[in-house]
Amino acid sequence: MTEWDLNDAREKYGSMSLMKRMLSDLLKNRRESAKVIASVLAISAVGMTAPLVLGLAVNAITSGIPEMLLLFALIYAVLYIINYVARKIQMRDVMVLAQWYIKELRDNAFRKLQSVPISFFTEIKTGRIISRLTNDAEALSDFLTFQVSQVVSGITTVVASIAIMGILDPSLTLYAIAVIPVLFIFSFSIQGKVRQRYLNTRRAIASLTGTVAEDIGGIRAIKGFATEGRMTGRFSGLNDANLHANLSASKLASMFGSIVRIIEASGIALVIYIGAGQAISGVITIGLLVSFLSYVQGFFDPVIQLSQFYNSYQSATIGLGRLYQIIDYEEERDEGTHEPEGIAQGITFDNVSMKFGNSYALKNVTFSIGAGEKVAVVGHTGAGKTTLANLILKFFHPSAGRISLDGVDLEDIRTAKYRDITSVVLQEPLLFKDTILGNVRYSNPGSTDDHIKEIFTGFGLDDIFSNLPDGLDTEIGERGNGLSEGQKQAISIVRAIIRDPKLIIMDEATSQLDLYTERKIQDALARFLKNRTVIIIAHRLSTISFADKIVVLDHGKIAEEGEFNELISHRGLFFKLYETQNVLAS
Amino acid sequence: MASGVFGRTEPVFSFLWTYLRNHKRALWLVIPLSSLSILFRILIPVLIGDSVNRVVSGNVAGVVNISVIIVIISAVAAVVQYAVSYGSMYLSHTLAREARSDLYRSMLNKNFTFFDSSGSGDLLSRMTMDVEAVRRLVSVGLSQFLTTIFMIVVAGAILFSLGFYYFLVFVALIPTLLLVSAYQQKLQRPFWRSLRKRYGFMGDHLQENLTAHRVIRSFNAEKRENSKFTGITGKYFSDYESISSIRGFYTPLLSLIVSLGAAFIIYEAGIQVINSSWNIGNLVASINIYSMLLFPVTFLGRIGAFIENARSGVERIGGVENDSRADYASTGSSNEKPEKNSISYHNVSLVRGRQQVIRNISMEIREGETVGIVGRTGSGKSSLVDMIPRFYLPTEGRVYVGGADTSTIDLSYLRKFVALVPQDVVIFSGSIRENVTLGDPEITDDDVVSALKTASIYDFVEDQEYGLDTKVGERGITLSGGQRQRVAIARAIASRPRVLILDDATSSLDAETESNIIESLKDAVDGLTTITISHRLSTMKLADRIFVIEGGELIQSGPLYELSGSEGAFSKMFLGATAVND
């Protein structure tokens, strides 16, 4: 989990290399980036010639030539018309380029999330991932749209202005740029602190967001145990911490801006002092002095902008790091070459073990499931039943041993193809915000309403929805809100069946359904899944009665295996499970 | 004023005012100081112009004085600027904190029907994005918008003092600037609206996609998910494209207008200077003032986006705060604290959505009794028990706990008195200990251990490397289904309830473990009233009495031997089941 800590991502990449990568990604959009560069150059060109023209106009005035004055005034106007055209392109295209890039980042990150190993999701909270793709990507927007182009054109203007000033009057230029080293030293000396404080603000808001996300997710437990007071206390603490982090960063940023202004004024005063002396003694023209004063003023807006730039830069690099971290995450490769169409012989577990951290969820499991066989997996909770199912589904890969389908290692089978012939009812019936029919169709987009309704009826599941005013057309909310838990399970079962799989795994699929409904499902399954391979995980013995074979798991190991009657006469763990249920019940 | 120019923004400003008015002192410091700082900044071009005049007249001493004055004024201006800049940040972040805190409280105060119909991603984005949008309007508004407006006013005044002509040109420009920026804002508005909506879709889709990742993988639906997502980001992008075209056209237009005004002045006033009726210093000063305005006026083009975002932020925050589905307010001065743990339903009916899920049920559960509830899926079992801790209020009839109508019982008392373990248990990411105590400092480690023991999960916890400190993943993803359920049961036990409701909270446990838990509950908690919903006959055997629900009605009740002895829904369901086993 530490690998996914908030700041690690950026530290891992380094801000500079993140920027480089961003730049090279941006340049991939040739057309837009060429237009942006050209327009930024044009804007800087105007920025550096305008003061010159202004100075020339002043000279035309002092030497009393109206025609020259008209000429320079017109040039001044034309310059700004050019500036308008350039800015128009720049504004539009920078924004388009920025948004294009953000879209690429989001799309790539999302695509990656569809192919990362499942274990990824146990490492990082979904709230964090969502905020990476939404907030963090959005934080780039300000940086790319406003800050970068402003600073770039600002710096080009400064550099070019210094060049022109140098040509006009080298010695006065030296005075004019005398404050620049001061500015640099000052900026760099506080940069580290600024950075740290902005980092703190990002941390503060991230932990606030994470906590609120979890509070919302667990709202029923919070309210159910009347812990609103404590939760509010915790929230207030984080909310205050966020305020303080921001205030301390703002304090520094404001101070930075103010000191830069003082340095600016000193620079101007210096130019006036030296330049005026020279102008009075006739060494330079008044026009030149005016140009210089104008140039020096132009230096500082970009610098003031820098403090905002820092802030934005911090957010941007943190965000970029976090997004690239997802994009670069090693994906689950699907390089198997075998593409099974069905199941000929069956599935074999050969000494399979599965380890989470230091403990084994499965240990040296060896057994096989014949094609078309119905196998039940039973055992105490935590015995490793779901883990077994996850391995067959290729959600996880065994830490040791091998699982094979018709003699071919699952690792050599193309997962995408394999999942075409398999289907699953997960222990947790995750549904989408859609209608009931829409939810079922999710697993098989081609299925018609009539067909779906047929399955509901065939499985005797139609009547548990009959009291809904809109029946199967009922719109359900996030995660199936608005239905009873059993109804959700029923939908999840039909959703798995509608795929017409060759292999189906049902992980405690009917645990919250009533016995009456469950019996009907069993009858239907027996009919419907006649030639399919079925793995059923269940606690109720009634559920597994139709199995050809029963596998009993205990602490990750196979305790027993065999037919129902065989196991009963064996008087082992299964017998005990069966006994308790029967003895307790009778 | 801004509302006139920028359309209907009143709700935004009245929202801001409710918070800012508590900080009047800071506000009354920031606003005048910001105009002062502008005044100082604008003085500098004036002084520069003045210095040019002195150069023309050869006044060396005057020039030196001016350089000194410039430095001094800037230093003062810097201090003022610091106060303004920090002050506006202070105000904006304080407002954000208070607004967020109010929103959080108000959200936590909503009842279950509210959460049934709200998306969690959406609520979260209201707490974060929308509050931030409002905050940015304040910080930007105070530091930049206000500054720009002041700057325009001060610039006007100074230009007036420099010469009426300079002022006149300026006065001609201002309405044009305002019109252009108002117009472009109007053009952008629909796109900003739609952007925010799409942003919400993006979050919701991500939430759904990530939560259901196993479903998606198992159904090979990754490609469909990808194209759904790129569909959303594509539309998001095209909204931005439209905005950028509008912005690209109009925002630079603002600077162009100012610059053309400057060019016009250079020529017209320059001629006057040549004719030696005006002085050149004033001309230079006013040109400097014009170029000083260049950057701030482009800001007028951006403020629209800030206002627009803040407006929808305020709407969405208000959407939660003004929602009347509050939990605690329901019956005013209700603070009864019953002692007895009996429960009774009097002619209770419940309507959820358009469906009547409970129909006129009356039943009694005695103190310390252990009862079971059975019934078909969707028959209303959960809905029935959810009314005891007042998760939902009956639409008709009353539910009593210890003889007191639940709607008159102090709510937090009631919910500590009654613990309900739901079917879909909630596990927080964090340690096992935190999951059991939920942060209650009064629950000691001993309590946690004994609760875990009663819930038959202590053996597992003990085996873990970190014991009680073992971290569980988000939503308990690193635990098996039955482990999650038992942690939730332990949490309920540790809260020392007088009534415990297990709503099918043992469905992932084997029969033996389930029975062990229910039996040990009796020893662990003296006189506890227990209600268990389950589909297992073995569990019902432990109940003193059983209630059978069908279609929202209570159709049978009594001890097991009575029910199984008679023909009816109960024996139809369970005896059919055991028949399969034999």
Ligand SMILES: Nc1ncnc2c1ncn2[C@@H]1O[C@H](COP(=O)(O)OP(=O)(O)O)[C@@H](O)[C@H]1O
């Ligand atoms: N992602 C995971 N990380 C760590 N431990 C896990 C993970 N998934 C399951 N486990 C552990 O593996 C064991 C078996 O779990 P599981 O297969 O879900 O059991 P069940 O038989 O109840 O389905 C449990 O002790 C559980 O805590």
Ligand SMILES: Nc1ncnc2c1ncn2[C@@H]1O[C@H](COP(=O)(O)OP(=O)(O)O)[C@@H](O)[C@H]1O
């Ligand atoms: N949040 C909700 N909003 C509207 N209807 C609901 C909601 N939750 C459940 N229902 C409906 O109420 C009925 C009873 O549900 P529930 O009490 O959960 O049944 P049970 O627990 O007996 O399976 C179901 O038909 C279900 O669709």
Ligand SMILES: [Mg+2]
């Ligand atoms: Mg399981």
Ligand SMILES: [Mg+2]
């Ligand atoms: Mg229920």
